[in-house]
Amino acid sequence: MFQATLSGLAVGSLFALIAVGFNLTFIVNRTVNFAHGQWVAVGSLLAFTLLVEWQMPLLVTIIGTGVLLGILGVALERVGIRPMLGHSLSLGFIMSTLAIGIMLENAALWWWGSTALFVPSPLGEERIDVFGAGIYPQEAVIPAVTALMLAGLALLYRFTRLGRALRATAENPEAARLMGIDAKRMIGFAYGLAGLMAGVAGVLVAPLTGALAAAGAGLGLKAFAIAIVGGLDSITGTLIAGLLLGVAEQYIALYISPGLRDVGVFAIVIVILLVRPFGLLGTREDEKV
Amino acid sequence: MKRFTATLLGSALAGLLVTAGATAQETLKIGWIGPLSGWGTFGGTAIMRGTALAIDHINAEGGVHGRMLELVPRDSAAKPEQAITVARELIDRENVYALIGKFDSSSAKALNPVIHEGGVPMMLSIAAATKNIEYERDPNFMFRTSGADHFIAEFLVDFAMKEYGAEKIAIGFEDTGYGFGGRDDITRALEAKGMEPVAKVKFSRPDTDMTAQAQIIKRSEADAVILYSIAKADAMMIRSLNKVGAETTVICAWAASSPELPKFAGPLGEGITVMQTYSFLDENLDDLGMRMRADFMAKHEIPDPTKIPFPAFTAHAYDGMLLLGAAMKKSDLSLDSADLASDRMKIRDTLETGLGPVQGLIKTYDPAFTKDNHDSVGPADYIMTVWNEGKLVPYKGKHDWGKKH
Incomplete structure (x- = not known):
């Protein structure tokens, strides 16, 4: 039970970290990058190149991958999101982000190949004993990094001018513009931030599963489910949903059957959405005035 | 991978040039089908190299009925639909005398209707699923030098019981045709010994976590677990078993011969036993083995025999091609393109x-x-x-398992 909880929290916090990428952009302009998972996969492949091929230090790898994907995120917003938002019901961004994701995945397959690339954990492979349960250092560090990243985001949103501008853009882009905030820039910044988070998540996941170009779709789908369950406009909700579903997944696999793991998890997702259509901590759209 | 792709493209280009030159001398074409891209690239490449070297050796000894053999390789990317497309092309447009190759069982099974429709004998080098040979077909054009899962399962169960005295055996398998087939064959092999698996756990190749599966195996108190999946997933399972503190002995089916196992499992891969059929590191390698090993290493610039990837896959492909060549030599072939169908039948x-x-x-x-x-x-x-130490060597154990019995 404790082992399952421990592993569930590690995996859950990883998926929460990925899922926050959906929150960041949804909050500012009600769009998401449907290929966010492919961003994470590219992050893990960049980790391979920087850490293994170029023998860069871990910190350089994290910063390098984060910045590169951040830039990619800004570019995505410029070419794949902004031109698609002609009117309030425009759904073109769904297709454009999916298409760019497919292009990115194919480019990654061409460059890095289709087999999983081994990325050794910079923290070593020695099993850590926690009250009889086991965990690898790489898994243990994930919840800490997620907590750190989310705390950083909270500080940014609450105490900085940039954060206030982001919140203002989220509340009312038109009013924000009148107050002198460049709303378009803020949206671009949010996409950059989401890219950066994907990069960091990619570095974290690489030593766990290997860096694999085709892994994006699986990672993205699960993370998207978590963001929906948590509430697309609530980062706290996403964190809670990530941990909840991460642990639930372990319990279902352990006490029911590994084969029914995904069935069980997605059944929980549907039940939660039936009860709370806007997610655990999501806000009802019509209540936001 | 970039270098590998470049080498592959170079080889393909060289192949084209050879093809252009060889066609003028009316070579006898042998079609090769297997993955040269996608997840099966490394295994597929090993199989193609084994086949190509056998053709080199057959040609060096005068070829077949005075004509040289020519390998026409096609990439199936380990996808059944692509395997079918390239098989049709090889049969109808390239007019091959026989087919050889494969790697993934799902593609091998899918080829059955195509080769029987075309009336072309096919030699499966690697494709272990029991049902890849459809014995209800008469005449049956599918042959195999690969290991077969029902035999492999019996062997692995026998090994677990005799070597480790295992009385409780669990099965870990991936959720593919290969994994499910392995699960069923091991279950049957255990039942034949009056036992049943104490746990059957399924996992997926891209799983981010296999803790629960490892816990189930630990909870079952299995003495040994037999893993039936690709090497990377085997390695993930081995790591998870270590994480949950399971002291179960791990035994792997032959896909764990990939160098990915020691790479992804790290020090935990040390001592993991893997079923094989051939080792280039056998102390008593015969003359043919010595010659093949030397030529193979020279051709592919491999400095050390321990670095030959997938040795058994290479050997199966080599033997399969030798058998095809021998059958072609022994058959009274007209070698006239008008009689191709009849020649194919004679080889079969x-x-x-x-x-x-x-x-x-x-x-x-x-x-x-x-x-x-x-x-x-x-x-x-x-x-x-x-x-x-990162090398796959014959296992001695209590009963000298590294030698054939």
């Missing part, structure tokens, strides 16, 4: 009726096949190997 008939003795790497085939047995490699030809 020779394969099935009394081909042998043919000396191969794995054994001397005599007879290679019979009407009721299109599997030329059986449990008596299996050996156990063990990962030792």
Whole structure:
């Protein structure tokens, strides 16, 4: 039970970290990058190149991958999101982000190949004993990094001018513009931030599963489910949903059957959405005035 | 990978040039189908290289009926639909005399209707699923030098019981045709010994976590677990078993011969036993093995025999091609394109009726096949190997498992 909880929290916090990428952009302009998972996969492949091929230090790898994907995120917003938002019901961004994701995945397959690339954990492979349960250092560090990243985001949103501008853009882009905030820039910044988070998540996941170009779709789908369950406009909700579903997944696999793991998890997702259509901590759209 | 792709493209280009030159001398074409891209690239490449070297050796000895053999390789990317497309092209447009290759069982099974429709004999080098040979077909054009899962399962269960005295055996398998087939065959092999698996756990190749599966195996108190998946997933399972503190002995089916196992499992891969059929590191390698090893290493610039990837896959492909070549030599072929269908049938008939003795790497085939047995490699030809300092070496154990019995 404790082992399952421990592993569930590690995996859950990883998926929460990925899922926050959906929150960041949804909050500012009600769009998401449907290929966010492919961003994470590219992050893990960049980790391979920087850490293994170029023998860069871990910190350089994290910063390098984060910045590169951040830039990619800004570019995505410029070419794949902004031109698609002609009117309030425009759904073109769904297709454009999916298409760019497919292009990115194919480019990654061409460059890095289709087999999983081994990325050794910079923290070593020695099993850590926690009250009889086991965990690898790489898994243990994930919840800490997620907590750190989310705390950083909270500080940014609450105490900085940039954060206030982001919140203002989220509340009312038109009013924000009148107050002198460049709303378009803020949206671009949010996409950059989401890219950066994907990069960091990619570095974290690489030593766990290997860096694999085709892994994006699986990672993205699960993370998207978590963001929906948590509430697309609530980062706290996403964190809670990530941990909840991460642990639930372990319990279902352990006490029911590994084969029914995904069935069980997605059944929980549907039940939660039936009860709370806007997610655990999501806000009802019509209540936001 | 970039370098690998470039080499592959270079080889393909060289192949095209050879093809252009060879066609003028009316070579006899052999079609090769297997993955040269996608997840099966490394295994597929090993199989193609083994086949190509056998053709080099056959040609060096004068070819078949005075004509050189020419390998026409096609990439199936380990996808059944692509395998079918390239098989049709090889049969109808390239006019091959026979087909050889494969890696993934799902594609191998999917090829059955195509080769029987086309009337072309096919030699499966690697494709272990029991049902890849459809014995209800008559005449049956599918032959195999690969290990077969039902035999492999019996061998692995036997090994677990005799070597480790295992009384409680669990199964870990991936959720693919390969994994499910392995699960069923091991279950049957255990039932034949009056046992049943104490746990059956399924996992997926891209799983980010296999803790629960490892816990189930630990909870079952299994003495040994037999893993049936690709090497990377095997390695993930081994790591998870270590994480939950399970002291179960891990035994792997032959896909764990990939260098990915020691890479992804790290020090935990040390001592993991893997079923194989051939090792280039055998102390008593015969003359053919020595020659093949030397030529193979020279051709592919491999400095050390321990670095030959997928040794058994290479050997199976080599032997399969030798058998095809021997059948073509023994058959009274007209070698006229107008009689291609009849020549293909003659090769099939020779394969099935009394081909042998043919000396191969794995054994001397005599007879290679019979009407009721299109599997030329059986449990008596299996050996156990063990990962030792990143090298897959014959496993001695209590009963000298590294030698054929």
